Amino acid sequence: VIPNGVDTRRFAPLDQQVARLVWGLPKDKLIIMYGAINSTTDPRKGYDYLCRALRMLAERGWGERVCVVVFGAVSGESIHGLDVRYVGRLSDTVSLATLYSCADVMVVPSTEENFAKTPIEAMACGVPVAAFANTGQLDIVGHKLDGYLAENLSAEDLARGIEWCLETGAADAGLRLRARAKAVGSFDIRTIAQRYVAHYQLLLGARQPAGAPAGEPLRPAPAERTRVGL
Numbered sequence: 001v002i003p004n005g006v007d008t009r010r011f012a013p014l015d016q017q018v019a020r021l022v023w024g025l026p027k028d029k030l031i032i033m034y035g036a037i038n039s040t041t042d043p044r045k046g047y048d049y050l051c052r053a054l055r056m057l058a059e060r061g062w063g064e065r066v067c068v069v070v071f072g073a074v075s076g077e078s079i080h081g082l083d084v085r086y087v088g089r090l091s092d093t094v095s096l097a098t099l100y101s102c103a104d105v106m107v108v109p110s111t112e113e114n115f116a117k118t119p120i121e122a123m124a125c126g127v128p129v130a131a132f133a134n135t136g137q138l139d140i141v142g143h144k145l146d147g148y149l150a151e152n153l154s155a156e157d158l159a160r161g162i163e164w165c166l167e168t169g170a171a172d173a174g175l176r177l178r179a180r181a182k183a184v185g186s187f188d189i190r191t192i193a194q195r196y197v198a199h200y201q202l203l204l205g206a207r208q209p210a211g212a213p214a215g216e217p218l219r220p221a222p223a224e225r226t227r228v229g230l
Contacts, residue, residue, distance in 0.1 A: 002199065003139060004115045005192030008184045010093045011124035013176070014101035023087070025102050029067045030166050033103035033127070035118060036110075037089070039072030046109030046132070047076070052155035053109070053162060054079045060159075066166070071099060100125035105165035108137060109158055115139065123147075124183035126176040128169055130161035140187075144168075146179040 020027050032054075036045045054068060058081035068084040070076060075086050090096050100106070106122035108131035115136040119129045123140075129147035131137040132154075141147040148161030169175045185191075 001139070002192060002195050003187055004117060004120070005187050005189035006117065006120050006124055006183065007093070008124045008188045011097050011100070011121045011183075013126035013180060014098060016101055019098050019101040022098055023069075023102055025069065025085070026067050026083075029083070030065055030104045030170070031102050032066055032068045032105055032107060032162060032166075033071075033100070033122070034068070034107045034109070035071035035090075035099075036116075037072055039070060040076040041073070044110060044112050046111050049109040049111075049132075049153065049155045049158060050107055051077050051079060053107075053159040054082055054084075056156060056159040057162065058082050060163075062163075069099070069102065071096075096121060097125055100127055103127045104169055105130055105162055107131070107158070107162060110135070110137070111153065113137060119147075120183055120187045123179040124187070126180040128165045128175050128179045130158060130165050132158065142178075142182065146175070146182045 017027055025031060034050055036042065039045055040047045057066070058079055063081035066082065068079070068082055070084065070086045071088065071090050073086050074088045078084060087099070090099065100122045103122065104127070106119060106127045106129045108116060108119045108129055110116065110132065112134065113136040119131060119137065119140050122129055123146060129141050131141055131147065131149060132152050133149035134152045137149065141149050143149040144164070148164045150157040150161040165175070
């Protein structure tokens with residue numbers, strides 16, 4: 001399995017206080033981030049589960065300590081007792097990387113994913129991820145290593161995961177470093193490209209006719225060239 005990749009040079013940690021100044025976000029609060037295309041309307045993205053988890057956090061007294069930032073939508077549900085801000089849809093890596101760098105935790109409450117970009121982009125920016133233990137997230141997040149994998153579709157455990165990331169990140173700077181290291185070591189686009197090249201070379205080598213000189217490129221037969229329009 002070759003995962004999706006991100007450019008970890010563009011998605012890289014920025015000074016958190018500077019990033020918050022750019023976005024006009026509070027410097028004295030912990031920031032919970034969530035975002036996706038159609039983040040509040042696509043049911044697969046799990047916005048309803050996020051809202052349930054946030055209500056639980058508000059009931060547990062987190063309201064004065066956190067700010068919730070949502071991208072991919074200009075409006076959505078308000079959570080009593082929480083400062084929730086919707087920043088709209090972002091389409092460039094500079095804005096995304098700057099916004100990720102504001103966060104203390106990235107929440108990915110998707111009910112199903114292939115191999116989502118938002119968690120690996122956030123991790124590349126040094127942000128731990130709280131996500132459900134399902135589909136693509138299982139291949140991205142290391143439970144209690146660089147984030148938290150909550151029991152699938154349990155809003156209560158997702159709330160615990162958000163708390164774990166906030167509390168652990170505040171006490172252990174290594175959590176952010178591990179998230180960044182995971183992204184660089186496993187998901188950097190240059191490494192992914194090399195893996196594709198190696199895989200294609202392996203496949204071409206397996207098709208090489210017997211007795212062909214080593215290293216000679218495999219060429220399609222004339223009929224095959226005609227068929228594919230070469």
